Amino acid sequence: MFEFLLRMGDNTLVLGHRVSEWCGHAPVLEEDIALANISLDLIGQTRLWLGLAGEVEGQGRDADALAFRRDVWDFRNLLICERPNRDFGHTLMRQFLFDLWHFERLSDLSLSVDDRIAGIAAKCVKEADYHLERSKDLIVRLGDGTVESHSKMQTALTALWPYIGEMFTDDALDAKMADAGIAPLPSSQHVRFHKALNETLAAATLMRPTNDFAQMGGRSGTHTEDLGHMLATMQFLQRAYPDARW
Amino acid sequence: MYAQEVKSTGLVVKPLDEMSDEERAFQVRIDAGEKIEPKDWMPDGYRKNLVRQISQHGHSEVVGQLPEGNWITRAPTLERKAILLAKVQDEAGHGLYLYSAAETLGVSRADLIDDLLSGKAKYSSIFNYPTLNWADMGAVGWLVDGAAIVNQVALQRTSYGPYSRAMVRICKEESFHARQGFDIMMKMTSGTAAQKAMAQDALNRLWWPALMMFGPPDADSVHSAQSMAWKIKIMTNDEGRQKFVDQTMPQIEYLGLEVPDSTAKLNPETGHYDFSDPDWAEFFEVLKGNGPCNVDRLRARNIAHDKGAWFRDGLMAYAEKRKIAAE
Numbered sequence: 192m193f194e195f196l197l198r199m200g201d202n203t204l205v206l207g208h209r210v211s212e213w214c215g216h217a218p219v220l221e222e223d224i225a226l227a228n229i230s231l232d233l234i235g236q237t238r239l240w241l242g243l244a245g246e247v248e249g250q251g252r253d254a255d256a257l258a259f260r261r262d263v264w265d266f267r268n269l270l271i272c273e274r275p276n277r278d279f280g281h282t283l284m285r286q287f288l289f290d291l292w293h294f295e296r297l298s299d300l301s302l303s304v305d306d307r308i309a310g311i312a313a314k315c316v317k318e319a320d321y322h323l324e325r326s327k328d329l330i331v332r333l334g335d336g337t338v339e340s341h342s343k344m345q346t347a348l349t350a351l352w353p354y355i356g357e358m359f360t361d362d363a364l365d366a367k368m369a370d371a372g373i374a375p376l377p378s379s380q381h382v383r384f385h386k387a388l389n390e391t392l393a394a395a396t397l398m399r400p401t402n403d404f405a406q407m408g409g410r411s412g413t414h415t416e417d418l419g420h421m422l423a424t425m426q427f428l429q430r431a432y433p434d435a436r437w
Numbered sequence: 438m439y440a441q442e443v444k445s446t447g448l449v450v451k452p453l454d455e456m457s458d459e460e461r462a463f464q465v466r467i468d469a470g471e472k473i474e475p476k477d478w479m480p481d482g483y484r485k486n487l488v489r490q491i492s493q494h495g496h497s498e499v500v501g502q503l504p505e506g507n508w509i510t511r512a513p514t515l516e517r518k519a520i521l522l523a524k525v526q527d528e529a530g531h532g533l534y535l536y537s538a539a540e541t542l543g544v545s546r547a548d549l550i551d552d553l554l555s556g557k558a559k560y561s562s563i564f565n566y567p568t569l570n571w572a573d574m575g576a577v578g579w580l581v582d583g584a585a586i587v588n589q590v591a592l593q594r595t596s597y598g599p600y601s602r603a604m605v606r607i608c609k610e611e612s613f614h615a616r617q618g619f620d621i622m623m624k625m626t627s628g629t630a631a632q633k634a635m636a637q638d639a640l641n642r643l644w645w646p647a648l649m650m651f652g653p654p655d656a657d658s659v660h661s662a663q664s665m666a667w668k669i670k671i672m673t674n675d676e677g678r679q680k681f682v683d684q685t686m687p688q689i690e691y692l693g694l695e696v697p698d699s700t701a702k703l704n705p706e707t708g709h710y711d712f713s714d715p716d717w718a719e720f721f722e723v724l725k726g727n728g729p730c731n732v733d734r735l736r737a738r739n740i741a742h743d744k745g746a747w748f749r750d751g752l753m754a755y756a757e758k759r760k761i762a763a764e
Contacts, residue, residue: 204515211509211518214525215502216737218745220533223502227526234519241515255514279748332755333748340751428513428571435629437513437571 192305193248194267195368197257198410199300200240201268204258205418206289207233208425209276218279225325229286232318239311259429263412263419270409271354273418280343283333284351287326291387292358294319295380304372327391334395341396348392349400356405359384450666467668472598475541483667487597488542489558490669492549495535496560498528499553500734504568505577513571520617521574527610534606538599554739562720565728566646569639572625572632576639578618580647580685586611587681588651588672596668619688626692633693640689641697645715651678653717682710 210230217223241254252260271289276282297319300312333340359381361369368374392399408414428437453461459478466473473479505525512518536546552558563581568574589611593604625636652658652674664670672680682701689696701712723731 208510211522214506214509214522215499215529216506216741218741218748220499220529220536222745222748223529224526224533227522227529231519231522231526234515234522238515238519255516258515259513279745333751335758336751336754337747339747340754343747343751424510427511432629432631435513435632437517437624437628 192368192373193244194364195374196240196244196247196308197265197267200237200244200254200257201266202272202289202293203233203240204237205266205268205421206272206285207231207237208421209272209274210282210286212276213282222279229322229325232322236311236315236318239315243307243311255429259426263414263422265412266409266414266418266422267412268409269354269357270406270415271351271357273409273415273421274351274354275417277347277350278343280333280340280347281350283326283329284344284347286322287330287391288351288355288388290319290323290326291384291391292380294323295383295387296377299375299380303374308373330391330397331395334392334397344395345397348397352400352402353404353406356403357407357409360405360407362410450662464666467596467666471596472601473596474598482663483669484542486664486667486669487600488539488544491535491539491542491600492544492552493559493561495532495539495549496553496558497564498532498535500560500564500738501528503734503737504564504566504730505574507568508571508574511571512574517574517621524578524614524617527614531603531607531610534603538597538603541599550742554735554742556726556735559724561650562723562728563643563646563650564734565723565731566642567730569642570635572622572635572639573643575618575621575625575636576643578614578616579622579688580618580640580643581650582611582614582618583685584647584650584677584681586615587677587684591671591677594668594671622692622694626694636692637694640694644697645719648678648681648712648715649717649720649723651675651681653720654714657717679709682712686710 207230210226210233213223213226214230215223217226237258238254241257245252245254245257269289269292271285274281274285294316297312297316301309301316303309303312330344334344335341359377361376361378365374365376369376389399428435451460453464456464460480463473463479463483473483502525505521505528509518509521509525512521536549539549540546549558553560563584568577586608589604589608593601593608595601595604622636625632655661655673655675658674661670661673665673686696686701686703698713701710703709704711722728726732
C-alpha cells in the first residue's frame with residue numbers, strides 16, 4: 192500500500208515541480224496564471240497522497256520527509272512526469288498525456304474499497320477533470336493552428352510517445368492492489384485512454400506515432416538522468432540544513 | 438507590488454479660474470470625491486499620467502514574478518511551495534487586472550508589453566535586486582508587499598474608477614502576502630543560527646530598496662502637485678515612507694532583528710521613527726538600468742515573449758479558422 196501511494200504522490204510531486212519551473216516565463220500572462228494553478232493543485236494532491244503514505248508506513252515520516260529526504264531510487268513516479276520542460280509544446284503535450292491518464296486513474300480510484308484512497312481520489316478527480324479539459328483544448332487549438340504550432344506539437348508528441356506505455360504496464364504490486372479491490376490494474380485503462388487520445392489527436396490534426404516501444408522503470412525506481420537534477424534543486428534546503436524547521 | 442512615482446506630469450496645477458470649462462467641471466468632480474469612468478471626458482495629461490502609472494504598476498506585478506519564482510523550485514516544504522505558488526499566481530493576476538484597467542484608457546496591452554520589453558517602460562526598482570536566500574521570500578512578502586500596501590491602500594481612493602476598483606481587490610490579496618512573508622520571518626528568526634543569519638541578511642539587503650519603493654524625497658519630486666490634485670497620487674513619497682517605517686520598526690524589534698540603519702529610532706516628540714535616507718545615487722543607477730538584476734529581468738521577459746510567439750500565433754490562427762468556418 193505504501194508503495195502504491197508513493198506511485199500516486201510522486202507523480203503529482205514531480206510533475207507539479209516541473210510545471211512550477213515555468214513561473215514567470217510562460218508565453219502569455221494567462222498561461223503563467225494557469226500553470227501556477229495546475230502546479231498548485233498537483234502539489235496539494237501530493238500532500239494528500241504522501242501524507243497518507245507516511246501514515247500507512249508508520250515510521251514517523253510525513254509528506255515533507257518523503258518529498259524532500261528520499262533519493263532518486265526511492266521515487267516511484269512515471270517517467271513522463273520527470274521529462275524536462277523543453278519548450279512550451281513539450282510541456283503542454285506532457286500535461287495532456289498525463290491528464291488523460293490521471294483523470295481515468297482517479298475516476299477508478301474514487302471507487303476503491305479503501306475509503307481513504309477513494310476520498311483522496313474523489314477530491315483530486317475534480318481538479319484532474321479541469322486540467323484535462325484545459326490541456327485537451329490547447330492541444331487541439333495548437334495542433335490545428337499554424338504550420339509551426341502544428342509542427343511543435345507533433346514533435347512533442349513523438350518525443351513523449353515512448354513514455355505512454357509505462358502507464359498501462361502491470362506488475363506484481365498492481366496485481367495485489369487489484370486483488371484487494373484497492374485499485375484496478377493499470378492495463379484496464381489502456382483502451383479508454385487510447386480511444387480518448389485518438390479523438391483528440393484527430394481534432395488536433397496530429398499523427399499518432401507508430402512506434403510502440405515503451406521506456407520503463409519509473410514505477411520501480413529506475414529513472415532518467417533528469418530526476419536527480421530536479422531533486423538536487425528541490426531538496427536543497429532540507430538537505431543543507433537538516434536541523435531547520437521551515 | 439507597486440511602481441514608484443519617479444517622474445510625474447511635470448505640469449503645474451492651474452487655479453480653477455484659469456481652467457477651461459471642461460477642466461473646471463472635471464476638477465470639481467474630483468474634488469467632490471466622484472470617480473472618473475472610462476467614457477468620461479478627461480484632460481490629456483490625466484489620461485497619459487494614468488496610463489503610465491497603471492502600466493508601470495502592471496509591469497511591476499509581471500516582473501515581480503521573477504524574484505519569487507527564483508525560489509519556488511527550492512521551497513523547503515510542500516506547504517511553503519504551495520503558498521509561494523499561490524502568491525506568485527496572485528501577482529500575475531494583478532498584472533492582468535492592471536493591464537485591463539490601462540486598456541480602458543485607450544491603449545493596448547500588446548503595446549504596453551512592447552514598451553516593457555524594449556526597456557522604454559519602467560517597473561518598480563525593487564525587482565532589480567536579487568533574492569539570495571530563502572528568508573528573502575519572507576522579507577519580500579513582509580517588506581516589499583508591506584511597502585506596496587501602504588501605497589495601494591491609499592490608491593483605493595484614487596479618482597479613476599477602474600484603477601480604484603482594481604486596488605480594492607489587489608489590497609485584499611496583498612495583505613495575505615505580507616502576512617505570509619512575516620510568518621516566514623517568524624519561523625526563520627525562531628529557528629537555527631543559520632536561519633537567523635539568513636533572516637538578518639535578507640533584511641540588510643532589502644531594507645534600503647524597500648524604502649526606495651516610495652520614490653525620491655518630496656523635495657526632489659516637485660511635479661507631483663498635479664497628480665495629487667487629480668487624485669492619481671494620494672500621499673507624498675515621504676508620507677508613505679514614514680508610514681512604512683513606523684509600521685515596520687516595531688515588527689523588526691519583535692523579530693529580534695537589527696535594522697541596518699543606526700539612526701533609526703522612535704522620536705518621542707513626533708511619535709514617529711527617525712531614519713536615514715537610502716542611497717539615492719544607487720536608486721537612480723537602478724532606474725537607469727544598472728541595478729544588479731535589470732539586465733537579467735528584462736532578458737527573462739524577452740525570452741519568454743519571443744519563445745512564446747508560436748504559441749500565441751497558433752491560438753490566433755485557430756480562432757481565425759473557427760471564425761471563418763462559422764461564417
